[in-house]
Amino acid sequence: MAKKEFHIPELTGHTEVPDIVDGAMAHCRPFVAGAEHQEALGFPGELVEGWEQKAIAKLGELLERNRALRVYLDTCVKCGACADKCHYFLGTGDPKNMPVARQDLLREVYRRYFTLSGRLAPRMVGAKDLTKEVLDDWYTYFHQCSQCRRCSVFCPYGIDTAEISMAAREIMDHIGLGQKYSNEIIAKVHKIGNNLGLPPRALENTLEGLEEDVKEETGVDVRFPLDVEGAEIMLVSPSADFFAEPHVDGLIGYAKVFHQAGVSWTISSHASEAANFAMFIGSYEHMRRIAGRIREAARQLGVRRIVFGECGHAWRAGYSFLNTLAGPWDFLDSRYPVPQHICEFTYDLIGRGALGLDASANDDMTVTYHDSCNVARASRMGEAPGGQFHIPRELIKASVNRFVDMDPETTHGKTFCCGGGGGLLTDDLLELRVKGARPRMQALKEVVEEEGVTHIAAICAICKSQFSTVLPHYGFEMDMTVSLHQLVGNAIRLGAKE
């Protein structure tokens, strides 16, 4: 791909709302899935004959089966409350990246074909025929939405643009216009069990290597078990944890925590992926199939508990959807939630005094924390609402002496997406990713300058990869991003118990 040059203005430490620049991001679209990747998922290989009618029929079908879509297409009053809330709009100024305008791309077609006013007076109500031009806009701008749900927080009706963009992607898949990145990955999960297409042997070698590394560094035999039948816990982690930096340091952290807890655990090669990319393309069927692998693995290995690793959209798919998609989980230990987040697991241990942590091990860092969008706004941890904010911060504070929060307008429920979520973490969208990260980078800049922050911790594989890529574009070091359980892992006093 020819690298397109794009301009990145200097960070100021504050996010300003840009002026509208029509078509600013019209050129930025991801690679279209080829026939091979489409057909592997049961979608047509290329744009089908009569795609207009087929797309409308599919939209009609989705309206019948998803209340959110139906209600959200009807309900918007164009108040503009969401208009300045999307990181992609704030980073690009392209008006079609305003959540309401993005929704309108689908809403205009909905009005034309499914409402009386749109049939009778299309120009008055902004209803449009589904033309090639509209379809192009769909492909471009529904792939400039990371489904982070920030807009849904601020909408007076709770309209969630993620629901709209998922539906639009599902429609496009069904007429043969899929996105290469997501669809290629989903096919790999179906075939092999993880996004990377890492076969069991490679996984085994990686885990053995990690055991050696930890032994060398600490002198302690910390195990990284694979496919161990009868283990108490099955860890389901994003496959990036097996090889990417700083993800793998997080995996080492989980292993040290399990080691200290004295609990038997295992990774499954069959379900070696927590992230459920089928969510990004709005496919209930594929989401269900991927979730089913976790059930199959749990059955096969005879585990009693399921723990998820650090991954944002995975935690949404796990926390919010797993019970629906692959439950009931009545064959697991009912004393623990299914699934449980690794942060919940570690937090419980700390609460019971079962984990010896020496925060001075991280004294070379001043750490801030990035709330991952899908953890923040589409899930929970612990018993009370907001545990998803509280628990990770408590883990950091227990592991690090200097912790600083970023501007509250950019954290907790109002957190900005890293800019790479929702199936957009691909090089063909690099410009979008860099620009979309801008609001987060502004808030980071502020705490770096005013509080001396050196590292930004995250609990999402996408956030970590995205930060590693975009940080240098803003003049930061790429290894500034760390895994939360990397901090915990550094601080754990192996062998010692309080």
Added chain:
Amino acid sequence: MSALTTLFALLLYFAAAVMIAGLAYKIFQYARTPAPLKIPTTPAPLSAAGAGLRVAREVLLFESLFKSNKWIWLFGAIFHAALALALIRHLRYFTEPVWTWVVVLQPFGKYAGYALVIGLIGLWARRLFQARVRYISHASDHLILLLLVAIAASGLAIRYVVRTDIVALKAFVLGLLYFDWQPLPGDPLLLIHLALVAALMIVFPFSKLLHAPGVFFSPTRNQADNPRERRHLSPRAALLGNHKDA
């Protein structure tokens, strides 16, 4: 019975029928469409009662809008509260004797007409002068504001400028309710006011005014956050069945 009375009686019956049937249809449609997954915007209440309270706060206080934008909230709140008061005030034309609580609210209702116009003008100004909101506005977004302003202005004019015979008007309205038609006063302003209200009722189920029933059906707001504790199964998911274990 004059042609005018017949015409307006039929128009108002028609408008009421369209609004009621149209809204009933949409509400039925929303209610029977399944919500396949748990999607509350979190942090969210853990119980159904808590979720109900959350929806109530959205409906009564515009909680999310307040977090989002204070100006839209202010003008939106002024407009909706004034509209509610104005509607309550109009109940005196529909009830005999007039309910006490309606009588108590009458003096406030008088000012509501002005507040209604102020709220609408504030919202309209944003739509005209704020580039982002202008970008997302279609003709219908302006027309609905125009319609509401015209209704409020004609109502105020009847109250303060060219008064009509409200005793005869009340007889007409009660006559409509009890299918015993009475003559409608022929004041042009009143006729305009009634015709515009009829137009508003007719467009209600076909326009963005559907936000009124829609807000109650928004899954991000009305769902409880308890997916691990309680398995959420929509009829469609149930149809697909559970996974077959090997």
